[in-house]
Amino acid sequence: MTVETRDFKTIFEKIDFYENHPLSEYTYTKVGGNAEVLFLPKCIEELRIIRKYATEHEIPMTVLGNASNLIIRDGGIKGFVVLLEKMNDITVNDKKVTAFAGAKLIEASEIAREVSLSGLEFASGIPGSIGGAIYMNAGAYGGEIADVFEDCQVMLKDGRLEVWTKEMMHFGYRSSALQAGGVICVSATLALTYGDIIEISQKMEELDEKRRLRQPLEYPSCGSVFKRPEGYFxxxxxxxxxxxxxxxxxxxxxxxxxxxxxxxxxxxxxxxxxxxxxxxxxxxxxxxxxxxxxxxxxxxxxxxxxxxxxx
Ligand SMILES: Cc1cc2nc3c(=O)[nH]c(=O)nc-3n(C[C@H](O)[C@H](O)[C@H](O)COP(=O)(O)OP(=O)(O)OC[C@H]3O[C@@H](n4cnc5c(N)ncnc54)[C@H](O)[C@@H]3O)c2cc1C
Structure with missing residues (x-):
């Protein structure tokens, strides 16, 4: 154990956590060793308690979204692993969709469709979380997160929150400023436009069908393993x-x-x-x-x- 044995039950009280827990239960590839300590915070305050404790005790901390773009090595992950799947609220305010980082991108695109908001059709088959999609600037079929990103709330090492605007995110092909490390995306607001619900639905169905035909969705995988090199497939x-x-x-x-x-x-x-x-x-x-x-x-x-x- 790199994490000295402590009485985490007392320290973290109501926060859900498991010690020495297999991460293969969560990864899309179904591979991966154990997390030394796996936390499933339910709200920002719980995440802040874990974050501050890790920083103060110099315990490494790894954040997982939906684990759909990860190969976790067989030796597992030392220190704290935080899975954000329980922080998953999605709200719609006029043309803006605000989602916690653990919300599923597919669900966000579905909710947008239900209220005739266009812009997330490209994302309807990407199995990531909002946080993971922003970290990766996930995209498909000509669209990417950067196109609809308005801002996000990030948590710093000391638990403070900051708002990062699009300019601060330096989005590139499958990259964002989050990849420099040190911050956790907590929630994000995506700016969409009103569209025709039938056209939005048709587009999503068409893209889903393309995926079903071309991708081996019947097996565990992590999606495309490699970035597309310029000029090649x-x-x-x-x-x-x-x-x-x-x-x-x-x-x-x-x-x-x-x-x-x-x-x-x-x-x-x-x-x-x-x-x-x-x-x-x-x-x-x-x-x-x-x-x-x-x-x-x-x-x-x-x-x-x-x-x-x-x-
Ligand atoms: C069948 C299949 C199809 C796919 N198709 C596509 C596609 O069309 N386009 C595409 O772009 N991708 C695709 N992917 C890959 C994947 O779904 C995306 O990269 C997705 O954005 C990853 O999100 P996630 O929540 O699963 O991230 P994870 O895999 O959990 O994490 C990826 C990285 O993001 C970091 N991270 C996650 N959440 C946060 C957070 N809240 N704050 C800070 N860092 C965070 C993690 O530490 C990790 O380094 C596909 C994957 C599969 C399995």
């Missing part, structure tokens, strides 16, 4: 190396979309990392293109040999 590059279908352990380069790595049963993070390294090396060797992972790989590495010995 990642899936095509990988296909042309001949790696589509390649299996390492329980991880496979999807036979439906080569940009995805799916867990076909019992995969470890180690399997994922080996397959990612193989793809990067082959694409580099064959086409001179350097693929950059879009997926965030975090946590403690344990060697694949150790992992096999344990199982």
């Amino acid at each position: 990642t899936g095509k590059l990988i296909q042309d190396t001949g790696l589509q279908g390649r299996i390492i352990g329980g991880a496979q380069v999807s036979t439906k979309h080569a940009g995805f790595i799916v867990n076909i049963g019992g995969a470890s993070a180690c399997d994922y990392e080996q397959l990612i390294a193989l793809i990067i090396a082959e694409v580099q060797a064959k086409f001179g293109v350097t693929l950059q992972p879009e997926v965030r790989i975090i946590g403690e590495k344990i060697s694949c040999d150790e992992l096999q010995a344990d199982s």
Whole structure:
């Protein structure tokens, strides 16, 4: 334990937490080791108590949204892990949707549709949380979070809240100022426009259908593993190396979309990392293109040999 054993039940009273808890229960890939301490705060005040305690006791703290863009290594995550899924309220005020960071982007796009607000159609199939989507500047089919972002509330290390405007977010392709670390996105306001509910619904259905046809949604995965290199399509590059279908352990380069790595049963993070390294090396060797992972790989590495010995 890096977190010295303390009486957390007394310290954190009504806050939900688990010690030594498997994160594979939460990740979209279904891989990942344990969190030393996993917290599920229900409100800003609970998050502030956890945040301040971690800072004052120099305990590392990792925030998870919906864990759909993560490979958590098999050695798990040391220190505090905070899952924001219980901070999930969404409210609509005229053309603005304000959501807590743990709210699901898909739900926000659904609520927007119900009140004829247009702008979040692109997001209807992205399985992230609001916080994770802002952190990643998630996007699809020509739209991205930056297009609708108005501002967000972030929590600093000392528990204070600040409002960050769009200018402060420095959005880029799958990037935002949140990636510099140090702050937690607590809530955000998205500015939409009124549209025609039938057109909004049609657009969302059309995009959902495209996903169902092209993506291996029947298997656990973390979505597109790599960022799209300028001038190329990642899936095509990988296909042309001949790696589509390649299996390492329980991880496979999807036979439906080569940009995805799916867990076909019992995969470890180690399997994922080996397959990612193989793809990067082959694409580099064959086409001179350097693929950059879009997926965030975090946590403690344990060697694949150790992992096999344990199982
Ligand atoms: C089947 C599938 C399809 C996908 N399709 C797309 C797509 O079309 N477009 C796209 O862009 N992505 C796609 N993704 C990837 C993923 O859904 C997005 O990147 C999403 O925005 C990640 O959000 P999350 O809440 O799951 O973040 P997580 O995976 O939980 O976290 C990602 C990063 O954000 C950080 N983070 C999360 N919440 C906060 C917060 N509140 N404050 C500070 N940091 C935070 C985490 O620490 C981590 O570093 C897909 C994934 C899957 C599995």
